[in-house]
Amino acid sequence: MLDLTYETPKPKRIAGAKEDWELVIGMEVHAQVSSNAKLFSGASTLFGSEPNSNVAFVDAAMPGMLPVINEYCIEQAVRTGLGLKAQINLKSAFDRKNYFYPDQPAGYQISQLYEPIVGEGEVLVEMGDGTARLVRVERIHMEQDAGKSIHDMDPDSSFVDLNRAGVCLMEIVSRPDIRGPEEAAAYILKLRQIMRYLGTCDGDMQNGNLRADVNVSVCRPGDYERYRETGDFGHLGTRCEIKNMNSTRFIQQAIEVEARRQIAILEAGGTVDQETRGFDPVKGETRTQRSKEEAHDYRYFPDPDLLPLEIEQGWVDDIAARLPELPDAKKARFINDFGLSDYDASVLTADLDSAGYFEATAQGREGKMAANWVINELFGRLKKDDSDITDSPVSPGQLGAIVDLIASDAISGKIAKDVFEICYTTGRDPAEIVETEGMKQVTDTGAIEAAVDEIIAANPDQVAKARENPKLAGWFVGQVMKATGGKANPKAVNQIVAAKLGA
Numbered sequence: 001m002l003d004l005t006y007e008t009p010k011p012k013r014i015a016g017a018k019e020d021w022e023l024v025i026g027m028e029v030h031a032q033v034s035s036n037a038k039l040f041s042g043a044s045t046l047f048g049s050e051p052n053s054n055v056a057f058v059d060a061a062m063p064g065m066l067p068v069i070n071e072y073c074i075e076q077a078v079r080t081g082l083g084l085k086a087q088i089n090l091k092s093a094f095d096r097k098n099y100f101y102p103d104q105p106a107g108y109q110i111s112q113l114y115e116p117i118v119g120e121g122e123v124l125v126e127m128g129d130g131t132a133r134l135v136r137v138e139r140i141h142m143e144q145d146a147g148k149s150i151h152d153m154d155p156d157s158s159f160v161d162l163n164r165a166g167v168c169l170m171e172i173v174s175r176p177d178i179r180g181p182e183e184a185a186a187y188i189l190k191l192r193q194i195m196r197y198l199g200t201c202d203g204d205m206q207n208g209n210l211r212a213d214v215n216v217s218v219c220r221p222g223d224y225e226r227y228r229e230t231g232d233f234g235h236l237g238t239r240c241e242i243k244n245m246n247s248t249r250f251i252q253q254a255i256e257v258e259a260r261r262q263i264a265i266l267e268a269g270g271t272v273d274q275e276t277r278g279f280d281p282v283k284g285e286t287r288t289q290r291s292k293e294e295a296h297d298y299r300y301f302p303d304p305d306l307l308p309l310e311i312e313q314g315w316v317d318d319i320a321a322r323l324p325e326l327p328d329a330k331k332a333r334f335i336n337d338f339g340l341s342d343y344d345a346s347v348l349t350a351d352l353d354s355a356g357y358f359e360a361t362a363q364g365r366e367g368k369m370a371a372n373w374v375i376n377e378l379f380g381r382l383k384k385d386d387s388d389i390t391d392s393p394v395s396p397g398q399l400g401a402i403v404d405l406i407a408s409d410a411i412s413g414k415i416a417k418d419v420f421e422i423c424y425t426t427g428r429d430p431a432e433i434v435e436t437e438g439m440k441q442v443t444d445t446g447a448i449e450a451a452v453d454e455i456i457a458a459n460p461d462q463v464a465k466a467r468e469n470p471k472l473a474g475w476f477v478g479q480v481m482k483a484t485g486g487k488a489n490p491k492a493v494n495q496i497v498a499a500k501l502g503a
Helices: 073-081 181-198 223-230 249-269 314-319 327-338 340-347 353-362 367-384 396-407 414-425 428-437 447-457 461-467 469-481 489-499
Strands: 013-014 020-032 095-098 108-111 121-126 132-144 148-150 159-161 167-176 212-220 240-245 275-280 285-291
Touching: 013 396, 020 181, 020 223, 020 249, 020 285, 073 314, 108 121, 132 181, 148 353, 148 428, 159 223, 181 212, 181 249, 181 327, 181 469, 212 249, 240 249, 240 285, 240 428, 249 275, 249 428, 275 414, 275 469, 327 353, 327 367, 340 353, 340 428, 353 367, 353 396, 367 396, 367 414, 396 414, 396 428, 414 489, 447 469, 447 489
Parallel strands: 240 275
Antiparallel strands: 013 020, 020 167, 020 212, 095 108, 121 132, 132 167, 148 159, 212 240, 275 285
């Protein structure tokens, strides 16, 4: 496996009215577990169902109903932890987190405070410029999601949909290692990529299946390094939490806005209050929602209806043995095996379907050429049609056949684009297209030489100029390609033109 090394990016620095400040960001990412049933009931997790149609008695907190742990949800959490190179805790426990919301009928949430299922891990966040931030994951704990309150259906009433109540969430808590808005967005996208590879969360931010609470603070240059040396959070500023963010664009905007708000307070001699805030993207501001609660405010205690969860190392090892190849490893292999650039490998491994398509196309072929056709031609055409790789009308075998035709000099790269377009719109076989449409490349040097002679004879003035300035020979090459309908072998044309002109 290729060893990939990166430089650490510089922290985001913001100029205040009086001095420079640096950003410190930690994130709590809530990822909905991909499971057909909820964490403690057999009710469906299907999105978009009729309101309150996917609700079991446990989800509605009916008297006497007891939760039963969904083993598959536990397996998904373990799989996620292994994908983040994290410690899997063989013993964990569920606690009650007490607070009242109308869409949480029990008046408490079952979560994990004291003994989470997953301990410390890490995520390598690449920034696309040769730098990468290693973000430490503090823990992953499991908890129930709440329902949904709906306030815009009636001017006098609010409604509650409990379809989401009880759905299993993984809360992935990072250390305050993220140092800028772009890094925060990249961290979310990297987590989503890993979980999609693992099949543990679909990462759909639009539907709320992946959302984040973003903790933002500012400090003076050098203070963060002192925190890392000592572990003393006193070197860092007071953090504010921006709640329920489900857009990487808004996350970046909110961080920038909140940081500048805190800097203005500090430079005016004030103090930042620790609190939960919401982001208004229309007004471009964060607003107070409530003072930040501490653990004791929620009156946590072990859930009396659930025994501590104990799992066996052998079960964890079996899950680890069945893990798929993860994004970093796949990217390194693509660079190593197919000779791809870091950028091309990143694009192709961005999601599992794209990686699979490329690998099937490149099998037994020149990797760089296959990558160019997948990224530039296929991805470009799919983007134009607003389509996904899974909907591609061109199969990996068909695209590979086009690459083969170019490699064998049967067609030129220019003609190949015409073949691709016909294949994309009709589904026809590339070799059949070339044959029946008369698109085969002319490699007969006699025929090419005759075309060159004709062009030279018809343009004596241009010949004289080209003999004085050999760079002008390209004009003759273009004329020959035009005369042959683009079918002449470009390499042969260049060689014959150069010989005829004495260039």
